[in-house]
Amino acid sequence: xxxxxxxxxxxxxxxxxxxxxxxxxxxxxxxxxxxxxxxxxxxxxxxxxxxxxxxxxxxxxxxxxxxxxxxxxxxxxxxxxxxxxxxxxxxxxxxxxxxxxxxxxxxxxxxxxxxxxxxxxxxxxxxxxxxxxxxxxxxxxxxxxxxxxxxxxxxxxxxxxxxxxxxxxxxxxxxxxxxxxxxxxxx
Ligand SMILES: [Zn+2]
Numbered sequence: 001x002x003x004x005x006x007x008x009x010x011x012x013x014x015x016x017x018x019x020x021x022x023x024x025x026x027x028x029x030x031x032x033x034x035x036x037x038x039x040x041x042x043x044x045x046x047x048x049x050x051x052x053x054x055x056x057x058x059x060x061x062x063x064x065x066x067x068x069x070x071x072x073x074x075x076x077x078x079x080x081x082x083x084x085x086x087x088x089x090x091x092x093x094x095x096x097x098x099x100x101x102x103x104x105x106x107x108x109x110x111x112x113x114x115x116x117x118x119x120x121x122x123x124x125x126x127x128x129x130x131x132x133x134x135x136x137x138x139x140x141x142x143x144x145x146x147x148x149x150x151x152x153x154x155x156x157x158x159x160x161x162x163x164x165x166x167x168x169x170x171x172x173x174x175x176x177x178x179x180x181x182x183x184x185x186x187x
Pocket of ligand 1 (some may be wrong): 092094121122123124125126
């Protein structure tokens with residue numbers, strides 16, 4: 001156990017070194033080969049991908065929420081809100097991601113999966129994530145009006161891990177701008 005902790009500490013130190021510009025200049029080749037690997041598997045990388053989906057939604061006139069389902073650090077589903085296109089109030093990004101992931105994996109349970117979504121899920125989506133027994137939920141911006149957290153984390157499955165606040169400002173701003181634009185157009 002102590003050996004493992006030491007190993008983790010060494011790794012952490014390496015990661016800190018890689019972030020140092022001077023070290024990067026000294027060892028460009030090594031850094032080039034290692035940096036993409038670190039970037040690829042980070043929460044931030046996946047949240048950026050979810051944010052790209054939110055941008056696609058905004059361009060299509062949909063409420064800009066994007067989601068990415070990840071299994072074993074691989075993206076297995078990408079989705080964005082499509083309630084307008086499908087004329088379906090249940091076509092939230094999370095619902096579509098759950099269905100796509102289940103189809104891809106051939107199983108209805110998603111204990112091995114992580115969902116990255118730009119906005120705090122609503123209670124309907126939290127319910128779907130509970131039924132799917134999702135492994136981990138990561139969301140960007142909070143939704144104080146429609147978000148599930150006003151009812152508590154209990155809406156999720158007890159085994160679901162949770163994190164939030166990643167790319168918070170971008171995820172929040174895209175929603176605010178969308179509704180501001182909508183209000184301006186309706187005047
Ligand atoms: Zn929802």
